[in-house]
Amino acid sequence: MRTLGLVLVAALAISGCFGVDRNNFKTCEQSGFCKRLRALKPEKSQYVLNLDTVIVHGNVLSAEVNTMDYEGDKKVVLWHYALRLSALVDGTFRIEIDEADPLYPRYRTQLALDGEPAADGLRLASNENGKLTLINTQGHKVVITADPLKFEFLNQKGEVAVVVNENSQLFVEPLRVRKERVDDEDGQALDVEDESAWSENFKTHHDRKPRGNEAVSVDVSFPDADHVYGIPQHTDRFFLKTTTDGEPYRLYNLDVFEYELDSRMAIYGAVPVMYAHGSSRSAGVFWHNSAETWVDVVNYAEGNVVSSLVNLVTGGQKRKVDARFMSESGIVDVFVLLGDRPADVFRQYTRLTGAAPLPPKFSLAYHQSRWNYVDEADVRSVDENFDAHDIPADVIWLDIEYTDRKKYFTWDPEKFPRPAEMVANLTAKGRKLVVIIDPHIKREAGYFVHEDAQDNSYYVKDKDGKDYDGWCWPGSSSYLDFFNPAASKYYAERYRFENFPGTSKDVHFWNDMNEPSVFSGPEITMPKDNRHYAPPVDGADGLSSFWEHRHVHNEYGLWHIRATKQGAMDRTNGKYRAFILTRATFAGTQRYAAVWTGDNMAEWGHLAATVPMCLSLGAAGISHCGADVGGFFKYPESELMTRWYQAGAFQPFFRAHSHIETKRREPWLYEPATTALLRDANRRRYALIDFWYTLFYEHSIDGLPVMRPLWQEFPEERDTYAIDDQYLLGDKLLVRPVTEPGVSSVKVYLPGKDARVLWYDVDTYKMIPAQGYLNQDVNIAKIPVYQRGGSVVPRKERVRRSSALMADDPYTLVVALDHNNTATGTLYIDDGETTDYTDSQYIYAKITYEPSAMTYSFDSRKSPHNSEFLSGFIFVNENAHFPTRSWLERIVIAGIKTPPKTAKLHQEEKQTALQMTLHKGNDVLVVRKPGASMAKPWKITFSY
The missing domain is CATH 2.60.40.1760 (glycosyl hydrolase (family 31))
Known part of the structure; x- marks a missing residue:
């Protein structure tokens, strides 16, 4: 969603008449x-x-x-x-x-x-x-x-x-x-202090x-x-450039309209x-x-x-x-x-x-948003069209127009008269709803949030100690002071089901405009001399009794999402995980919310910028990062939209979103050939949904980025240090999205040449030894993705309408062999939505392949990830279990040079001979329908 300035500025901006106005934002000199x-550059300190x-x-x-x-x-x-x-x-x-x-x-x-x-x-x-x-x-x-x-x-x-x-x-x-002013006899100042x-x-x-x-x-x-x-957050390269030739990098959470690329200007995060x-x-x-x-x-x-x-x-x-x-x-x-x-x-x-806690599984699937789906019929139509066009989706989003005249925790009584029924229709298919809740509160008599906040002094104060009155989407607005524990508690309680009728555990929340954005304020934000709550101190008065906004500005959004997360969890007494999306970011944001890169544009440069921007946020602890697929402003033509879906399908947060004045762009509104490509990108995401879920579980334990720079895994390979147009997912998949128009090939860097690393094209299973740069041929359907030799990646090939409907579907394990003909991987399984996993209700399995056997085990001694941060390993809870009904449908082994003659499954007391098919053209062996339950350990032995 977009902030703008005064009414005229807002109208111009909504029309897309201009980009960022640098005059609205300070330079270092200002x-x-x-x-x-x-x-200040002293020779000696x-x-x-x-x-x-x-x-x-x-x-x-x-x-x-x-x-x-x-x-x-x-x-x-x-x-x-x-x-x-x-x-x-x-x-x-x-x-x-x-x-x-x-x-x-x-x-x-x-x-x-x-x-x-x-x-x-x-x-x-x-x-x-x-x-x-x-x-x-x-x-x-x-x-x-x-x-x-x-x-x-x-x-x-x-x-x-x-x-x-x-x-x-x-x-x-x-x-x-x-200093007090001192005047001479004529009233002229003798001692004038610099104002x-x-x-x-x-x-x-x-x-x-x-x-x-x-x-x-x-x-x-x-x-x-x-x-x-x-x-972060900036729009230039992942590696930081020398600033002596211009402006320093600025960290100040701001709502910057149509932000520029390749800039050190501040935007939403700091x-x-x-x-x-x-x-x-x-x-x-x-x-x-x-x-x-x-x-x-x-x-x-x-x-x-x-x-x-x-x-x-x-x-x-x-x-x-x-x-x-x-x-x-x-x-x-x-x-x-x-x-x-x-x-x-x-x-x-x-x-x-802090590392991000394990998110609900649906949040890693596909999200469909727009400013705004206009009413319940529109939501129903979008929901039904995903099914009609066989495109999976997990979430539909509502922007500010769903409210009763921009009053949060309400519904427009004409456009959304039956919200509970609307939500139930979505959840019947395993889908969710996300609604927006911003920190500005409409100053309207009779609006319960405003009345309560005003009566109980919950608002941020101006420099004179009065409730601050700024301008935002509702018009005259005040802003809750989340530094006040009573205000945060009150706000969190608004999320309870009884206080927000029409919501359920399947309604989640989007906190926008929380830099905070103030259309009438300096630099489109809150004045620095506004006042925030400070805990009472005996004898404190005057300047010791409050904090100024200048002290806390970059923290404001963090306190906002903290209160939201508390409320979203409390409404189910902590039983169900909550999903929150925030725009303002600061250190620690990852403990509460996912982040998107803000109001981008349907331009190729903005597509390319999604990679360094999310790499930077991921390195700063915020792994659950994505960008508005297709661009928020303007309209993406078919090629750009296709490439953006393909890129978004391999980034952590995958949401299409667009401006209220843009042409509608749901996937089925493009020509059939493009719709088919968008469908394919979505289905690729869903096939890997358990791979993504495992990565986020491991992040919650070891704190490492999900989306990683190449130099994280290849730290001595200097050629990787400045590469920020491709990345790794965990240590297993390498992704080089196509971010250039009209190309028939792209340069891809395959790292690990000194370590004899092998890479496999995920579409063909063709093995490519690491060799630095290569030219990868691409057509409009090609997404350059490579699996690292020595890894095992879980997939689910039966893509359904939503990820929840795939929970018990069978797995395919893709084994990419290294030069020793071995591979390892992991798989995490739980119910996807509750906090029962914190009480040992989960499976975390280690998968190993050697020429003699493939093993799926619940290792009770060591896990290959790091929670204690010192030892390199943690002990796994040996009592952890989860009664999944999923099973093993297929094993694909790529890079096999000497195929076995027989394979036998061992699970519990049962042994079963298995069928295998060898594809000689690309050295791929497929073990067909092992049928092993994923709820219990198993082993497959091979003989030659």
């Missing part, structure tokens, strides 16, 4: 703190560690840090700061620097972390020559230089992986009291800064790194985690701050002006990347992730912010 801090104050206790070093200056020849202390360095499990460290005695409490981001990080041990190994050396229990070291303050983090091999404040850009602006410290203007908006300047900054260096990645990777190691940092943030990057290997100067000094190309984080407020709070393999550093981040 952002006071960014301009101020970016210009003012920050000095007071070695006499160092205390190491448990996993924490605490000490005093001072800023120093000179009065003549004498060194004087300007400000006192408190340093806290913590050693955390899994090779992670945390640096916190706050004012020792701030005038007011400085805001500390609240909701991003998934609980208190687990502590490791820390000991002081040496204190010599102005340097401290500390070691954790795993052998990682921290060397702290006292004057000027610098932190060097060494991995277990003794290599410097991360350096903090190497470039002297650590900065904490101390809070202070505004920009206490207020800013942008266009017609005035931002009063009652606390004054309070920005923070830190620089981070990554020695030996080829590239850095992360800090996740301040950055990863560095080179052939030596991976490392990362998580900047734990929810205020507006700008990030500069300098990659010394890129060949820009800065790197050229450095290379001239150092005598050659230097592999190193520097970054600098600058935020408007908060404290310095940075987590250092020492890796040192890509999977290690990704796990370290999700250990801090």
Whole structure:
């Protein structure tokens, strides 16, 4: 859905008359703190560690840090700061620097972390020559230089992986009291303070800064790194480019109309985690701050002006990347992730912010949406046409027009008079309904949510402490303050069945516009001097009694979806899993919701951008990512629509969605040949639905991305580092969507040439040894997808109307052999919708193939994924079980050179001889109808 500005702007935008208006959004030069801090480039840091104050206790070093200056020849202390360095499990460290005695409490981001990080041990190994050396229990070291303050983090091999404040850009602006104006006898000011410290203007908006300047900054260096990645959400490449030639990357959740491609501008999401990777190691940092943030990057290997100067000094190309984080407020709070393999550093981040819990299975299937399906008859027609055209679908979505005049938790009484019946008609086919609920509340007398929020002071306040009144879809609107526990509780309760009649457990929710989007606000969002709830503190008043929106902006959407998730779970007393989709994102979003990339356009460039955008979000913990299939704005012609369905079918969140003014584009409205191609793409998704479900289960355990960059699995293969037009699903499938018009071939990179990796075209089972780039012939029906040799992928070939109707259908196991003629895989099965899996109601099976036998086992000792993040393995619950009625219909073994003569199934006490068919042209053996139950272990033995 789209936000727009005033009524005229909205009308123009809905007509698609213009793209993004950059004038609505700040540049660094227009952002006071960014301009101020970016210009700060001292030769030597003012920050000095007071070695006499160092205390190491448990996993924490605490000490005093001072800023120093000179009065003549004498060194004087300007400000006192408190340093806290913590050693955390899994090779992670945390640096916190706050004012020792701030005038007011400085805001500390609240909701991003998934609980208190687990502590490791820390000991002081040496204190010599102005340097401290500390070691954790795993052998990682921290060397702290006292004057000027610098932190060097060494991995277990003794290599410097991360350096903090190497470039002297650590900065904490101390809070202070505004000076009183002093005039001379003639009334002329003698002491005039710079007004920009206490207020800013942008266009017609005035931002009063009652606390004054309070920005923070830190620089981070990554020695030996080829590239850095992360800090979504942006529309440029997956790897981050040097910013010295223009704007820094901006992290500030904004509703940007028709966002540009290849841009560092802020859009809907802001996740301040950055990863560095080179052939030596991976490392990362998580900047734990929810205020507006700008990030500069300098990659010394890129060949820009800065790197050229450095290379001239150092005598050659230097592999190193520097970054600098600058935020408007908060404290310095940075987590250092020492890796040192890509999977290690990704796990370290999700250990801090949480892995996504297992989603309901339907959410991994196909979703059909539009702004808007106009009434119940329209919904029924769309539902019936999926069946009439034999196209599977699991979900139909309703945008804002289903409500009673934009009042959430209501239904339009004329267009949707019988919502419960409408939902029941969908659920009879295993389908679901998703409805939109936004955070803005219509200010209308008699509307129960508004009346309750107004009477109980649940709204965000303006700078004067009154209920903030902004403009959004309903017109005059106020915004619930989810930082207020009472407001969040009230909001969560609105999702109960008795409070939202017409809903059931099969109705799920879409939280949009939660940046928050305010059409009448500065940069189409909420004024920074608005006020949010802060917990009462004895004796606190004035500026200590609330937080400003500037402190919490990037967290606002996170608090919104947290309350939604709570309400959606509470309505069934935690029995059924809830699905939530959000647009605003921050660190930790994955614990509550899936994410889509916002209001894109029906253009080839926007199709191509879906890959790096979702790779970046996945690396930042948010694996359940997708884009509006077909593009939100404009109309996709047949070729673009076909290629977008084919790409979407192999991305985690698969939803078609479009603007209210676009031509209808359900799959059957295209010419029959195109409809057939769209049907084929959907059916490919459903055939792999259990593969997707297994990937998401494993993500919920080990925190690794579902959609992965090639370098995650091939970290030493430098050619993969800048590839972001293809990706891996888990470690088993490689996908290179066709994102160019009119092509008859595409370049595909098959990694693993030094490891003798084999790849198999999933359409032909043709074996292709890893060889780097190849030209893959494509026609309009071809989706370049390859299965990795050594893997087993589960499929269900009997595609039905919805995934729920396929639950008991039989499996086909596709075995792709490696050069040792072996393969392994996994399969996860449960009921797909309840939380019973948390009480051992599931199957997690390991599948192994060797020339002598194929085994399907419930390993009670070890699982091939990592939940403890340290040991590399976890113990599987040996009591886990699930009474699935699914069975094994077929085994396809690709790459077999010496086929067996006989095969025999062993399950429980029964042995059965099996039939096999050999396809000699492509070395494929098919074991036909083994008939084994998937509820119990089995084994197939081969003889030669």
